[in-house]
Amino acid sequence: MLFELVTPSVQHAFEVVGIFVFAISGALLAVRKNFDVFGMAVLAEATALGGGVFRDLVIGAVPPAAFVDLSYFFTPLVATVLVFFLHPQVERITAAVGVFDAAGLGLFCVEGTVKAHQHGLGLTASVTLGMATAVGGGVLRDVLAHEVPSLLRWDRDLYAVPAIVGSSIAALLLHFDALSGATSALAAVVAFTVRLLAMKYGWRAPRAWNRRSTATEEI
Template identity: 50%
Template sequence: MTFAFDNAPVWLDLLGVFFFAVSGSLLAARKHIDIVGSLLLASLVGLGGGVIRDIILNTGPPAAFTTPAYLVPPVLATALVYFLFPYVQRYTSMLTLFDAGGLALFCMTGTIKALASGMNPVASVLLGVTTAVGGGLLRDVTANEVPELFNPKSIYAVPAFVGSAMTSALWVFGLFNVLTAAVVAAVVFAFRVLAWRRSWQAPLAVNGWQRRSSDPKP
C-alpha cells in the first residue's frame, strides 16, 4: 500500500523541518548568535528547501506560509538548543547528524510532491535533491560558512540523489510505504554520516587536478 499523499508528506515535512531547524540553531549557538538570530537561522534552513520546492511546483503559496504547524518545529528547535546546548556542545557531530536527518526526509518529500503534481520521475528526483540541499545552502551562506554543497572535503548532494532516486522508483512501482520510506531515510542518513566520518570525497571538477595539501586524504 502506498502513502496517502495528502497525509504523509505533512508529517514527513514537519519532521524534516525540525531536524534541519536544530542544525540551524546549533550553528547559531556555535557562532554566538543571539536567540532571535537562532530562530531566524532555524526557520531559514528548516523552511527554505520546502519554500523553494513549492515555488517551483507553482501549486499556490508555499506550505510554510499557509500551514501554521510549520512554524512550530523552528520554535521548538530554538528552545531546545537554548536550554540544552551546554550539555550537547561537546558532541561535535550533533549538527551533522541533525542535518543528515533533514536531508534524508526532505529528499523524499520533495520527490513525492513532485510526482504527485504530475512531474516525470527524473524531474521529480531533481526537485527532491533541490528540496534537500536548499535549506542547508541558505543556512551556510547566511552564517558565512562554506556551504556543505560546495565543500570539496564533503559529500552532500550525492546521498540526496540516492534517496530521491530510490523514492521515485518505489513510487512508480507502487512500493512506497512506511517501511520502504524508513529504509530510504536510513540509507540516506547512513550514507551522509559515513561520508562525513570517513572523509569521502567526490572527484574534482577537472581530471588531473590535485587537492591542496591541507585537504585530508581520501
C-alpha cells in the same frame, strides 16, 4: 500519502522531528557566528523550511506547506529557544543530532521527489527538487551566515549525494509504478544509510582531475 504504512499523524510527526533537527543545526551555527536571538531564529527557520518552501514555489503549491501548517513554522522557534539556553549541552550531542539530520535528509528527499512528480514534473526534475528539498535549507543557512555552502566544499562529508541517491530511487520506483509505503521507506533508508556511512568513514566527492592548486580549503 507518501508512506502508506503509517498514519498521517505519524508521518506529520516524522516531518516535524526532521524540521526540528534541521532547525537545531541552523541555530547552532548562529551561536558559533555570535548572532543574536533574532539571527538564531532566522537561521533556524531558513535551515528547516528553506528546501520545502523552494520546492513548493517551483511546483506552484502555494502557499507553501510551511505557511499553511503552523506547526512547521513554530517548530524552528522551539529549537531556537532550546539552543539559546542550552547550546553547550546541545553541542555535546552533535553526533546524535547528525543521525537525526541524516534521517530527515532521507525522509525529505523522497517526499520532495514524490510531491514534485505528483505536480506534473518529469522524473529528472523531480529528482532535482527532491534533492533541493533535503539540502536547500542548509545552503540557505550557509549563505545567510556568509559561509561557502557545505555541500560545495570538498572537505565535508557527502551530503548532497545521499539525497540524490534517495531521490533517484524514488524516481525509478515512480517510473516502474512500484512506489508504495514499503518501497518509499526503503528509498529513504538507503539515503539515510549512505549519509551515515559518509559521516563514519569521511567519504567525500572527488575534486578536479589533475588539478594544480595546492589549496586544502576555500576560506
